[in-house]
Amino acid sequence: MIATTPAETDAAPEPRTQSLMLSFFGIYLLDRPLAVATGSVIAALGRTGSSEEAVRSTLNRMVKRGLLVRQRQGRKTYFGLTPRANEVLADGRDRVWRTGAVNRDWDGWWTLVGFSLPEAWSSERHDLRSRLVWAGFGPLQNGLWAAPAQVDVKAAVAGLNLEPYLRVFRAEVTAPTEVREILEQAFDVPGIAARYRAFLDRWDRTEPLPATVAGDQLAGQLLLHTDWLELVRQDPHLPAEHLPADWPAARAESVFRGLARRWDRAAASAAAALLDTCPA
Structure with a gap:
């Protein structure tokens, strides 16, 4: 970095x-x-x-x-x-x-990543969070990160071997949010x-x-x-x-x-x- x-x-x-x-x-x-x-x-x-x-x-x-x-x-x-x-x-x-x-060209869509890792996996959690930050994500709440873009999450976390622990979604913000x-x-x-x-x-x-x-x-x-x-x-x-x-x-x-x-x-x-x- x-x-x-x-x-x-x-x-x-x-x-x-x-x-x-x-x-x-x-x-x-x-x-x-x-x-x-x-x-x-x-x-x-x-x-x-x-x-x-x-x-x-x-x-x-x-x-x-x-x-x-x-x-x-x-x-x-x-x-x-x-x-x-x-x-x-x-x-x-x-x-x-x-x-x-x-x-200036945002289409209104977000990429969401939810994850839950075993408590003892502090190093893996750190590596995952670092990759998510690098890819433009921010922590929305515990275990849920958001990026205001379409992100290839599979490519962003490649090599970490954490895919089974992730849930990835695309979403829009709606009222009252x-x-x-x-x-x-x-x-x-x-x-x-x-x-x-x-x-x-x-x-x-x-x-x-x-x-x-x-x-x-x-x-x-x-x-x-x-x-x-x-x-x-x-x-x-x-x-x-x-x-x-x-x-x-x-x-x-x-x-x-x-x-x-x-x-x-x-x-x-x-x-x-x-x-x-x-x-x-």
């Missing part, structure tokens, strides 16, 4: 190295049959403030987690994406560029809005931008994408028509896309100068 964007922008710690690394691989390796040298990753992430030790440790951890594959050429080590990493990064790209931050009431009960609507406003506090200004961004478009690109991807992955994509009129997601998305376009060419040029690649 991408790290949380801090609410205090000027005093905020930098995003975790793994989050920045996923942004880097998503921009420069996704859909390309390439592996990148360790030194290139260290140099690129070093521009954001990540230490060499943190980068090396994160690369090793991602290999163990099945996200990267290591290969050697001569005295150099290169890292390429695994199929699992490609899926994770493609999902992130879709959420950023295709799904977007504002849900109000959609906004359900949204406020199942989701932290003020918290979601606060995260978008924190993003705007950090990025919607001419000067001063975060210190590591000044004059370095590659650092800016990686930090910006990391902040934004974390934000949209935490956002359950609630229907805009039932959110407060001053909902900040649209403005935040406009700021993200404007900065991404502004920095893209210079960042790609800087990355090209750093990248040492070989066929994956």
Whole structure:
């Protein structure tokens, strides 16, 4: 999961190295049959403030987690994406560029998931809840979760082996229940809005931008994408028509896309100068 964007922008710690690394691989390796040298990753992430030790440790951890594959050429080590990493990064790209931050096309239907697991299965319960949150669900009441979308629950919980314990439904809200009431009960609507406003506090200004961004478009690109991807992955994509009129997601998305376009060419040029690649 991408790290949380801090609410205090000027005093905020930098995003975790793994989050920045996923942004880097998503921009420069996704859909390309390439592996990148360790030194290139260290140099690129070093521009954001990540230490060499943190980068090396994160690369090793991602290999163990099945996200990267290591290969050697001569005295150099290169890292390429695994199929699992490609899926994770493609999902992130879709959420950023295709799904977007504002849900203006809701059809009024919900997906409901009811579950009851044995009391001793705390780890399984945690994993299931994490998957449901990732898929856009919120807890409506004990053992019943809701998402304002048509969700492929089977795909969302794949590998957990909990299907026999789940009951999945599609439903509409009817009187006297109000959609906004359900949204406020199942989701932290003020918290979601606060995260978008924190993003705007950090990025919607001419000067001063975060210190590591000044004059370095590659650092800016990686930090910006990391902040934004974390934000949209935490956002359950609630229907805009039932959110407060001053909902900040649209403005935040406009700021993200404007900065991404502004920095893209210079960042790609800087990355090209750093990248040492070989066929994956």
